[in-house]
Amino acid sequence: MKEHTYLPRMAPWLLRSVALLGLGPGLSFVAAVLLLAQFPQSQGFIDGVINGRAYQPEASLAPAIVLIGLTLGAICFGIRWLWARPPHGLLYSVLLVASLLVVDVVAIAFYQPLEWFIEPTKGALVNGVASDPGIIVLLLGLATTGVCAALWRLRSWWWISAGYLVLAASLTYLATDDPVVLHLVTLGQVSPAFPGSEASYDVFMRYGRQHPLGHDFKNPARIFDQGKFVDANKPVEWPAWLKSHREAVEADWAELAPVRAWIDELSHFDRIGDLMPAHLDTEIITFWPLRSYSQHAAAIAGMQAIAGHGDDAISTLLPLVQVSRKLEPYSRSLVRSMIARVMQNVALSTARFVLDTTPVSPEMRKRLLIAFTDGTGGESGIRHLLATENALFAEANDEIQLGDLLTFQRPRGVLRWSMNLVGPFLYNRHRTANLRSEFTANLQELAGRRDMEAFSRAQNAFLERAVSPRFKNFMGNFLLTFTTPIYTQVVTSYWKTEDARIALLDRLAGVR
Numbered sequence: 001m002k003e004h005t006y007l008p009r010m011a012p013w014l015l016r017s018v019a020l021l022g023l024g025p026g027l028s029f030v031a032a033v034l035l036l037a038q039f040p041q042s043q044g045f046i047d048g049v050i051n052g053r054a055y056q057p058e059a060s061l062a063p064a065i066v067l068i069g070l071t072l073g074a075i076c077f078g079i080r081w082l083w084a085r086p087p088h089g090l091l092y093s094v095l096l097v098a099s100l101l102v103v104d105v106v107a108i109a110f111y112q113p114l115e116w117f118i119e120p121t122k123g124a125l126v127n128g129v130a131s132d133p134g135i136i137v138l139l140l141g142l143a144t145t146g147v148c149a150a151l152w153r154l155r156s157w158w159w160i161s162a163g164y165l166v167l168a169a170s171l172t173y174l175a176t177d178d179p180v181v182l183h184l185v186t187l188g189q190v191s192p193a194f195p196g197s198e199a200s201y202d203v204f205m206r207y208g209r210q211h212p213l214g215h216d217f218k219n220p221a222r223i224f225d226q227g228k229f230v231d232a233n234k235p236v237e238w239p240a241w242l243k244s245h246r247e248a249v250e251a252d253w254a255e256l257a258p259v260r261a262w263i264d265e266l267s268h269f270d271r272i273g274d275l276m277p278a279h280l281d282t283e284i285i286t287f288w289p290l291r292s293y294s295q296h297a298a299a300i301a302g303m304q305a306i307a308g309h310g311d312d313a314i315s316t317l318l319p320l321v322q323v324s325r326k327l328e329p330y331s332r333s334l335v336r337s338m339i340a341r342v343m344q345n346v347a348l349s350t351a352r353f354v355l356d357t358t359p360v361s362p363e364m365r366k367r368l369l370i371a372f373t374d375g376t377g378g379e380s381g382i383r384h385l386l387a388t389e390n391a392l393f394a395e396a397n398d399e400i401q402l403g404d405l406l407t408f409q410r411p412r413g414v415l416r417w418s419m420n421l422v423g424p425f426l427y428n429r430h431r432t433a434n435l436r437s438e439f440t441a442n443l444q445e446l447a448g449r450r451d452m453e454a455f456s457r458a459q460n461a462f463l464e465r466a467v468s469p470r471f472k473n474f475m476g477n478f479l480l481t482f483t484t485p486i487y488t489q490v491v492t493s494y495w496k497t498e499d500a501r502i503a504l505l506d507r508l509a510g511v512r
Contacts, residue, residue, distance in 0.1 A: 197273025214286035325375030
């Protein structure tokens with residue numbers, strides 16, 4: 001008879017326990033996000049977890065001490081109240097302490113699994129400074145402890161129902177996103193394909209990072225083995241450097257024969273397409289073959305100019321100029337555009353040296369003029385450059401989940417799975433894309449007007465806003481910081497190159 005009455009008596013307790021155990025993790029999650037949003041250190045901690053590196057900015061020791069006291073106080077308070085309510089108080093006490101320990105251990109394991117225990121000075125304290133992991137672990141523990149202690153006080157189903165309403169409202173608010181991405185611009189719109197683009201793109205990507213030619217490329221470095229490197233940007237010192245490094249330059253130039261053939265093949269295309277897909281792990285070009293070719297082509301042209309062979313020097317430079325100018329108009333990435341600009345800077349300084357050193361025939365001057373005229377430039381060029389990264393982010397971000405987005409370069413694991421699970425509540429993809437699109441449009445206007453003072457203010461204001469964590473769209477702010485380049489130097493360099501190019505065009509055209 002006792003067995004028949006015991007189960008009905010246990011049923012309300014079991015039902016209430018299940019309800020509280022379901023409510024606890026949800027409210028703990030909301031409370032943790034709310035607390036983390038109040039501490040800028042949370043962004044540094046996330047950066048360390050995602051990128052697998054330590055991050056130790058300066059922070060006062062006082063917050064850590066306060067959090068330690070609050071956490072211990074919450075634990076003691078919770079255990080006291082739970083233990084005083086037999087017969088189930090012990091069970092709740094164990095769940096309380098276990099949940100706190102699980103949160104702490106998981107956070108530590110994701111960040112520094114060994115150093116915290118082997119060398120404590122690298123963990124909770126670094127030269128008397130509280131580390132971000134220490135603060136974040138304490139915040140998570142405090143949130144979990146506080147929620148568990150509070151839930152035990154909920155005796156009435158009305159209060160439990162109210163707790164679920166609060167949880168539902170909080171999660172709905174966090175998950176609510178902008179309906180659509182406003183003014184969505186794709187990579188195909190920024191850099192459209194054209195007839196023949198596939199052929200030129202296939203040739204260009206022979207030296208991609210995943211291609212054997214790019215992956216196995218060995219940079220000839222004889223010119224760096226004999227003292228300080230000098231180039232055409234120092235026209236007074238360069239002739240002596242070229243004379244002393246002639247054998248190294250010629251040996252490296254011979255070793256670059258495959259790259260030279262590749263550049264010559266690219267230079268014969270009217271346009272060089274870019275069909276890079278909108279994936280974060282897409283293959284990009286290897287920088288060193290292009291950089292090495294540019295440096296050595298300039299050195300060969302410089303030696304030809306010193307020898308009085310101006311036309312030969314310009315003929316050596318023409319493939320460099322032609323390829324660099326053809327890379328920009330259809331570029332779909334900031335990397336490709338900036339590589340093209342680096343190549344152009346080398347070509348511009350070398351062309352000036354050649355023209356200052358030896359006569360060049362009108363025919364070769366005209367060919368050089370045409371080569372530097374082709375391509376893009378001015379306001380349209382800088383607008384295109386700024387648009388590429390925004391289009392890549394918006395398009396790649398449209399379908400991918402948060403965990404996949406944050407850990408695309410790392411193997412699948414618990415971090416990716418857990419971030420995908422809670423992603424809708426931490427990351428509003430449309431809202432984030434709209435914030436970045438609005439920011440990019442503003443930068444395009446300022447960069448087009450060359451108002452660098454206002455440009456720097458806008459860049460800094462955006463980054464300051466993004467760095468500050470917020471309860472709503474918590475990970476969106478982090479991704480804006482993580483994926484937005486610092487454009488100020490890029491734009492300044494772009495206009496500096498443009499000024500040098502226009503000056504050279506005027507000189508070649510006889511304007512001055």
